[in-house]
Amino acid sequence: MNYLAALWQCQEVSRASSPAGAVRQGSLRELNLAVVLRRIAAAADRPPSRADLAADTGLTRATVSAVVDDLIGGRLVTEAAPAPRTGAGRPARGLVLADDGPAGLGLEVNVDYLAACVVDLAGSVRHHTVRRADLRPVSPADALAQLGELAVRARADARRQGLTLAGTALGVPGLVGDGGLVRLAPNLGWREVDVPALLRRHLPPIRPVAGVPALVVDNEANLAALGELHAGTAGPHSFLHISGEVGIGAGIVLDDALFRGARGWSGEIGHIPVDPEGRPCRCGGQGCLEQYAGQEAVLAAAGLTGADLPADTAATRLTDLAAAGEPTALRALHDAGTALGVAIAAVVNLLDLDTVVLGGGYAPLTPWLRPPVLAEISRRVLTAAWSPVTVRPATLGPEAAVVGGAGSVVRQIIAEPIGWLAGRRTSWMGDPSSTSVLLPKGNDPPS
Amino acid sequence: MNYLAALWQCQEVSRASSPAGAVRQGSLRELNLAVVLRRIAAAADRPPSRADLAADTGLTRATVSAVVDDLIGGRLVTEAAPAPRTGAGRPARGLVLADDGPAGLGLEVNVDYLAACVVDLAGSVRHHTVRRADLRPVSPADALAQLGELAVRARADARRQGLTLAGTALGVPGLVGDGGLVRLAPNLGWREVDVPALLRRHLPPIRPVAGVPALVVDNEANLAALGELHAGTAGPHSFLHISGEVGIGAGIVLDDALFRGARGWSGEIGHIPVDPEGRPCRCGGQGCLEQYAGQEAVLAAAGLTGADLPADTAATRLTDLAAAGEPTALRALHDAGTALGVAIAAVVNLLDLDTVVLGGGYAPLTPWLRPPVLAEISRRVLTAAWSPVTVRPATLGPEAAVVGGAGSVVRQIIAEPIGWLAGRRTSWMGDPSSTSVLLPKGNDPPS
Numbered sequence: 001m002n003y004l005a006a007l008w009q010c011q012e013v014s015r016a017s018s019p020a021g022a023v024r025q026g027s028l029r030e031l032n033l034a035v036v037l038r039r040i041a042a043a044a045d046r047p048p049s050r051a052d053l054a055a056d057t058g059l060t061r062a063t064v065s066a067v068v069d070d071l072i073g074g075r076l077v078t079e080a081a082p083a084p085r086t087g088a089g090r091p092a093r094g095l096v097l098a099d100d101g102p103a104g105l106g107l108e109v110n111v112d113y114l115a116a117c118v119v120d121l122a123g124s125v126r127h128h129t130v131r132r133a134d135l136r137p138v139s140p141a142d143a144l145a146q147l148g149e150l151a152v153r154a155r156a157d158a159r160r161q162g163l164t165l166a167g168t169a170l171g172v173p174g175l176v177g178d179g180g181l182v183r184l185a186p187n188l189g190w191r192e193v194d195v196p197a198l199l200r201r202h203l204p205p206i207r208p209v210a211g212v213p214a215l216v217v218d219n220e221a222n223l224a225a226l227g228e229l230h231a232g233t234a235g236p237h238s239f240l241h242i243s244g245e246v247g248i249g250a251g252i253v254l255d256d257a258l259f260r261g262a263r264g265w266s267g268e269i270g271h272i273p274v275d276p277e278g279r280p281c282r283c284g285g286q287g288c289l290e291q292y293a294g295q296e297a298v299l300a301a302a303g304l305t306g307a308d309l310p311a312d313t314a315a316t317r318l319t320d321l322a323a324a325g326e327p328t329a330l331r332a333l334h335d336a337g338t339a340l341g342v343a344i345a346a347v348v349n350l351l352d353l354d355t356v357v358l359g360g361g362y363a364p365l366t367p368w369l370r371p372p373v374l375a376e377i378s379r380r381v382l383t384a385a386w387s388p389v390t391v392r393p394a395t396l397g398p399e400a401a402v403v404g405g406a407g408s409v410v411r412q413i414i415a416e417p418i419g420w421l422a423g424r425r426t427s428w429m430g431d432p433s434s435t436s437v438l439l440p441k442g443n444d445p446p447s
Numbered sequence: 448m449n450y451l452a453a454l455w456q457c458q459e460v461s462r463a464s465s466p467a468g469a470v471r472q473g474s475l476r477e478l479n480l481a482v483v484l485r486r487i488a489a490a491a492d493r494p495p496s497r498a499d500l501a502a503d504t505g506l507t508r509a510t511v512s513a514v515v516d517d518l519i520g521g522r523l524v525t526e527a528a529p530a531p532r533t534g535a536g537r538p539a540r541g542l543v544l545a546d547d548g549p550a551g552l553g554l555e556v557n558v559d560y561l562a563a564c565v566v567d568l569a570g571s572v573r574h575h576t577v578r579r580a581d582l583r584p585v586s587p588a589d590a591l592a593q594l595g596e597l598a599v600r601a602r603a604d605a606r607r608q609g610l611t612l613a614g615t616a617l618g619v620p621g622l623v624g625d626g627g628l629v630r631l632a633p634n635l636g637w638r639e640v641d642v643p644a645l646l647r648r649h650l651p652p653i654r655p656v657a658g659v660p661a662l663v664v665d666n667e668a669n670l671a672a673l674g675e676l677h678a679g680t681a682g683p684h685s686f687l688h689i690s691g692e693v694g695i696g697a698g699i700v701l702d703d704a705l706f707r708g709a710r711g712w713s714g715e716i717g718h719i720p721v722d723p724e725g726r727p728c729r730c731g732g733q734g735c736l737e738q739y740a741g742q743e744a745v746l747a748a749a750g751l752t753g754a755d756l757p758a759d760t761a762a763t764r765l766t767d768l769a770a771a772g773e774p775t776a777l778r779a780l781h782d783a784g785t786a787l788g789v790a791i792a793a794v795v796n797l798l799d800l801d802t803v804v805l806g807g808g809y810a811p812l813t814p815w816l817r818p819p820v821l822a823e824i825s826r827r828v829l830t831a832a833w834s835p836v837t838v839r840p841a842t843l844g845p846e847a848a849v850v851g852g853a854g855s856v857v858r859q860i861i862a863e864p865i866g867w868l869a870g871r872r873t874s875w876m877g878d879p880s881s882t883s884v885l886l887p888k889g890n891d892p893p894s
Contacts, residue, residue, distance in 0.1 A: 175830060183833065238709050250797070254706075261799025262685050268796040268829050274723060276789045285792075285827040342723045345732075346793050349715040350697070352708025380732040382715050383622060386630065 030418045032059060036067045040077055040095050041122075041414050047080040047094025068095060074421040075101035075164075076121065076413070097122040102209070102420055103163040104409025106402035107151055108171040108220055109143055111135060111187045111246040112311050115399065116150035118158045118165070119406035121413065123230060127157045128399065132312055140182075140193040148202025166413055166420060167212040168203075169405030170195065171220030173247050175265045180217035186282045187247040211419030212412045220401040221267050222258055224359055224394075225251020227404025229258075230411065231395040239355035240347055241394065242269060242340075243401070244362030246295045246311075252351070270294065272343040292339035295361050301332035315361055322368050333368035340369060341376025348381045348389055359394030366393035477865045479506060483514045487524055487542050488569075488861050494527040494541025515542060521868040522548035522611075523568065523860070544569040549613040549656070549867055550605055551856025553849035554598055555667055556590055556619050558582060558634045558693040559758050562846065563597035565605045565612070566853035568860065570677060574604045575846065579759055587629075587640040595649025602650075613860055613867060614659040615650075616852030617642065618667030620694050622712045627664035633729045634694040658866030659859045667848040668714050669705055671806055671841075672698020674851025676705075677858065678842040686802035687794055688841065689716060689787075690848070691809030693742045693758075699798070717741065719790040739786035742808050748779035762808055769815050780815035787816060788823025795828045795836055806841030813840035 035057050040048060050068055054061045071077040080094040101121050108115040112134055118127040129150050135143050151168070158165055172195065174185025180196040195217045208214050225241035228251075241251045248270030252259040260266055270290040271283050278287030291297055295315065299305050302321065304314040321329035344356055356373070358366045370391050377391075378384045396403055413420045482504050487495060497515055501508045518524040527541040548568050555562040559581055565574035576597050582590050598615070605612055619642065621632025627643040642664045655661050672688035675698075688698045695717030699706040707713055717737040718730050725734030738744055742762065746752050749768065751761040768776035791803055803820070805813045817838050824838075825831045843850055860867045 184829065186829070252797070259701075259798075262801045263799055263830070263834060265799040265830050265834070266797060268799075271796045271827065271829050272793040273789050273827055274720075276721060283827075283829050288827075342720050343793075346719040346790075347797060349718045350699070350713060350794060350797065351706075352710055352712040352715075354709045380718065380720055380730075380735075382631065382633070382718050382730050383710070383712050387710060387712070 030416075032057075032063060032067050033070060033417050033421070034415065035059070036064060037071055037076060037414055037417050040071075041097055043096075047096045049092035049094055051092055053095070070421065071417065072098075074417070076417055076420065097414075099124070100162040101164065102166040102410060102413050103158055104406035105151065105154055105158070105165050105168040106171070106223070106404070106406030106409075107147055107168060108223075108402045108405070109135060109147055109188070110171075110173050110220060110401075114143070114147050114150055115402045116147070116154040117399065117402040117406050118154050118163065119403060119410060120163060121410050123407055123410070125399075125403055125406075126161055126163060127154050128402070129154065130399070132310065134311075135188060140188075140190055140195075141198050143188075144195065144198040145202050148199055151199075151203045165206050166209045167409040168206070168215045169223060169408050170199070170215065170217045171223040171401040171405050172217060173220050173245065173249065175268075176217050176219055177264075180215065182217065187245075209413070209420050210422060211416045212409060216405075216408075218405065219249060219251075219264075219267065221249025222251045222260070223402075223405040223408065224249075224396070224400035225253050225267075225404070226258060226408050227396050227400035227402075228357055228359060228394050229253050229256065230404065230407045231400075237355075238353055239357050240269075240344070240351070240353050241357040241359050241400075242344075242362060243360035244293070244295065244358065244365075245360050248290050248294055250347075252353075269343055269347065272346060274339045274342045289339055289343045293336040293343075298332050298336045301335060302329045304329075315364075319364050322365070330368065333365060334372050337369040337372030338376060341373040342380070344373055344389075344391075345376050345380035348377060348384075352383070353389070354387070355390045355392070357392055357394050359396070359400050360398055363393040363397045366391075477863075479504075479510060479514050480517060480864050480868070481862065482506070483511060484518055484523060484861055484864050487518075488544055490543075494543045496539035496541055498539055500542070517868065518864065521864070523864055523867065544861075546571070547609040548611065549857060549860050550610040551853035552598065552601060552605070552612050552615040553670070553851070553853030553856075554594055554615060554617040555670075555849045555852070556582060556594055556617070556635070557667060557848075558620060561590070561594050561597055562849045563594070563601040564846065564849040564853050565601050565610065566850060566857060567610060568857050570854055570857070572846075572850060572853075573608055573610060574601050575849070576601065577846070579757065581758075582635060587635075587637055587642075588645050590635075591642065591645040592649050595646055598646075598650045612653050613656045614856040615653070615662045616670060616855050617646070617662065617664045618670040618848040618852050619664060620667050620692065620696065622715075623664050623666055624711075627662065629664065634692075656860070656867050657869055658863045659856060663852075663855075665852065666696060666698075666711075666714065668696025669698045669707065670849075670852040670855065671696075671843070671847035672700050672714075672851070673705060673855050674843050674847035674849075675804055675806060675841050676700050676703065677851065677854045678847075684802075685800055686804050687716075687791070687798070687800050688804040688806050688847075689791075689809060690807035691740070691742065691805065691812075692807050695737050695741055697794075699800075716790055716794065719793055721786045721789045736786055736790045740783040740790075745779050745783045748782060749776045762811075766811050769812070777815065780812060781819050784816040784819030785823060788820040789827070791820055791836075791838075792823050792827035795824060795831075799830070800836070801834070802837045802839070804839055804841050806843070806847050807845055810840040810844045813838075 036053055039053055039056050050064050054064045075098050077095050078098045080096045099120055103118050103120045106117045113130055113132050115130045117125055120126050172182050172185055175183045177183045182190050182193040182195055184191055196215055205214055221243040224243045228241045236255045238254050243249045250267040250269040271288045273287045274289050275287035279291040280286055281288035281291050299314045302318050304318055318329055322333055373391050377389050483500055486500055486503055497511050501511045522545050524542050525545045527543045546567055550565050550567045553564045560577055560579050562577045567573050619629050619632055622630045624630045629637050629640040629642055631638055643662055652661055668690040671690045675688045683702045685701050690696045697714040697716040699714055718735045720734045721736050722734035726738040727733055728735035728738050746761045749765050751765055765776055769780055820838050824836050
C-alpha cells in the first residue's frame with residue numbers, strides 16, 4: 001500500500017467515527033502503544049531497550065519511556081534480566097512481553113479428539129490437554145459438555161500461573177456462520193448447532209476485554225493456519241495450510257492474513273473433485289478429495305481399520321509401516337499423495353501460492369506424501385517449470401488449531417493493546433480525548 | 448480495517464519515506480484532491496455541487512473550492528450544464544469528470560484477434576478496433592507490429608478527440624513476469640517474449656505521468672476481470688470472472704481488488720484438472736479444463752471445425768444452432784458446462800465466492816452453460832444448499848480485456864490525481880511541502 005492509499009484509509013475510517021473528516025489526532029497515543037508493543041513482540045534476537053525502540057520507531061525517547069511505563073503497568077511488558085555490564089554507565093534493560101499478563105484459551109472439537117490449551121502473550125503454550133474419543137456417536141451438547149470440562153481445568157491452570165484469560169477461540173471441523181452457529185460439520189454429523197449457547201452451560205463467561213471477542217467459533221483449519229503463521233519466521237507469508245484429519249480442510253494465508261472468503265467458508269479443499277465420477281462423499285458429492293486422501297481412506301487402503309484399532313494408534317502404525325518400507329502402506333500413501341497433488345495443483349493454478357504446508361495428521365506423513373504431491377504439481381501447474389512450489393510439514397502438527405486459536409486471542413491484544421489497558425472502560429472508542437485509561441502497576445485489568 | 452489499523456499503516460508507510468516517524472501532514476492536500484475526485488467519480492445519479500462535496504467529505508467549503516479549482520485546471524473535472532433554476536440565487540453547478548482530459552489505451556493480443564481501445568476518465572469507450580486473425584502462425588514480433596499499427600491509429604483518434612493518453616495496458620493470454628516479459632502463453636506458443644521491447648519498435652512512448660506506468664503488460668483474464676469490476680454497480684464486489692476463449696483464464700476479484708497471487712500468476716483455471724487421467728493438454732498436463740470447455744473443444748464437439756470456418760464465425764453458428772435446439776450443439780454445450788461446473792465447484796469450495804461471471808466467448812453462451820454449471824455447484828459445493836452461487840454473463844463480453852486495461856489506466860489517475868496534475872515534475876514525491884504543482888487551465892500537462 002502506498003502512502004496516499006494509507007492516508008485515504010485513515011480519512012475513510014476516521015470519517016466513519018467523526019463527521020469532521022479530519023484525521024483523528026487524539027488517537028496517536030493508541031497508535032504509539034501499538035507500535036511500541038509490536039516492536040517488542042517482533043524482536044527476534046535480543047530484547048530491545050527503550051533507546052532501541054526510540055531509534056526503531058522514530059518516536060522521541062520521552063514518548064517511548066511513557067509508553068513503556070504504560071505497557072509495564074498494564075502487565076503487557078516486563079523488563080528482562082539486565083545485560084552484563086560492557087562499559088561505563090548503567091546497562092540498558094531489555095524489554096520483553098510479560099509472562100504473567102493476558103493469555104488466550106484455545107479449544108477444539110474434532111472428529112476423534114477434544115483439546116484445550118492456553119497461550120501467553122509471548123506465544124508460549126502454558127497448558128495443553130488432548131482427550132482422544134470418537135465424537136461421532138456423541139451429541140453436540142455432550143461433546144461441548146466434555147469440552148467445557150477441559151476448558152474449566154485449563155482456566156484454573158492459567159489462573160494458578162498468574163495469567164488472565166482475555167478471550168477464547170474454539171475450532172470445529174465445519175462451516176461456521178454468524179454468532180458461532182455451526183452450519184454444517186459433515187464428519188461430525190452436526191447441522192445448525194449453536195455452539196456458544198451449548199458451551200456457555202458449562203463454562204462461565206470471562207470478563208470482556210474491549211477489542212477481543214469473549215468467544216470466537218471458527219473452522220479448525222483456519223485456526224490451524226493461523227497457528228502455523230504465528231509459529232513461522234518473520235513475514236510476509238502466503239501459503240496454503242492443509243489439515244489432514246478425517247476431513248481435509250485448508251487455511252489460505254495471503255500476506256500474513258487469513259483469507260476467509262465471501263462468507264467465511266473458504267478452504268474446503270476436501271471437497272474439491274479429484275475424480276468427478278468417482279467415490280460418493282458424505283457431503284453428497286462424488287469423487288471428493290476426502291474420499292481418497294482423508295484419514296479413513298488412507299488407513300483403509302493400508303489395511304489399518306477395525307473396531308479394535310483406534311484411529312490415532314492406526315495412524316502411528318501407518319507411519320511405522322511406511323518407515324519400515326511395507327508395500328501396502330507405501331502404496332496407500334502414494335495414492336493419497338497423488339490425489340492430494342491433483343487438488344493442490346488446482347489450488348496453485350488458481351491462486352499462485354508458492355508454499356504448501358502439510359498439517360494435522362499429514363505432518364508426520366510428509367516424507368511419503370511429498371514426492372507424489374510434487375510429481376502432480378510438476379505435471380499440472382503451468383508455472384511449475386520455472387517457479388517451484390515448496391511442500392513442507394507443518395511446524396505445529398496436530399495441535400496447530402488449539403494453539404493457533406489461543407494465539408489469535410493474544411495477537412489481538414498486541415495489535416490493539418488499548419482495549420486491555422483500558423480494562424472495561426470502553427468509552428475511549430467514542431471519545432478521542434480519553435485514550436489510554438491506564439491502571440496502576442499490579443492492578444489486574446479485566447479479571 | 449479499523450481506525451487503529453489504518454493509522455498504523457499511515458505510520459508504517461510514512462516511516463518508509465521519512466525517518467521522523469510522524470504522519471506526513473504535508474500530503475493531506477494530495478489526499479483531499481483524491482478524496483474529492485473520487486467522490487465526483489462515484490456520483491451515481493446527479494453531479495455533486497461544491498456544497499454537496501463539502502457535506503459528503505467533511506472538508507470545509509473553502510478547501511473544496513480550492514481543490515475543485517485545481518481539478519478543473521488540470522482537466523480532470525468540468526462543470527456540468529447548469530441545473531434549472533428552482534429558487535432564489537444562482538443555481539449550484541454540478542461537477543463531472545472531464546471528457547477532454549487524460550485517457551487510457553488498452554491493447555490486446557489474443558489467439559484469434561488483436562484489439563485496441565481508448566477509455567476516457569469517465570469510463571466511456573472513445574475508440575475501439577478489433578482485427579480478427581489467427582495469431583498462432585505469426586511470430587511475436589509480427590503480432591506486436593500489427594498491434595502497434597492499431598495502437599498508433601487509436602492514439603491519433605484519441606488526439607483528434609482532445610484526449611491525452613496517460614498510459615497503456617496490454618493484455619496477453621499468458622503468464623507475465625517482471626518488466627512485461629511474457630513467460631509463457633501456451634495457446635499462442637509464446638515463451639520468454641519481451642513484449643515492451645517488441646512493441647516499442649512500432650509505438651513511440653508517451654510522456655510519463657507520475658504514478659501511472661507508461662506500459663503495463665498483464666494477463667488478459669486479469670484485465671477482463673477489472674473491466675467487469677469497473678462496469679459494475681457500486682461495490683464492494685468479490686467474484687470470479689472466467690474468460691472463455693481458446694484458453695480459459697480467470698480473474699479473481701476480492702473486495703474490489705484483483706487477487707494476483709504470489710507472483711502474479713493466479714487464475715489459471717483452464718489448467719485445473721477435471722478428469723485427472725483424461726485428455727492431454729498443450730501445457731503438458733492431462734485432463735485440464737481447457738480440453739473440455741475451451742473454445743476449440745466445444746466447437747469440435749459441436750462439429751463446427753474446419754479450415755474454411757473461422758473461429759468467430761463458428762462461435763456465432765454455435766449460438767444459432769443452440770438457439771434453434773440442435774441436439775449436437777446442445778450436447779456440446781452441456782458437456783462443456785459440466786466440465787466448467789466441476790472446476791467452478793473446486794474454486795467455490797476453496798474461495799467461497801458467491802458470484803461467477805461468464806465472460807469472453809462464454810458470455811453469449813450463458814443460457815446453455817449456466818444450467819449444467821449450477822447443477823455441478825449444487826452437487827459439489829458444501830455450502831450450496833443454504834448459500835446459492837450466482838452465475839451470470841459478463842457485462843462487457845469479449846471486449847472486457849481491452850476496456851478493462853484502458854480503464855485501469857484512468858482509474859490510477861482518479862486514485863492519485865497528483866501525478867497527473869504535477870505533470871512531469873515528480874519532486875513532490877520527495878518533498879512534502881511542494882504538493883500539487885498545478886497547471887493553469889488549458890495547459891496540457893503531459894503531452
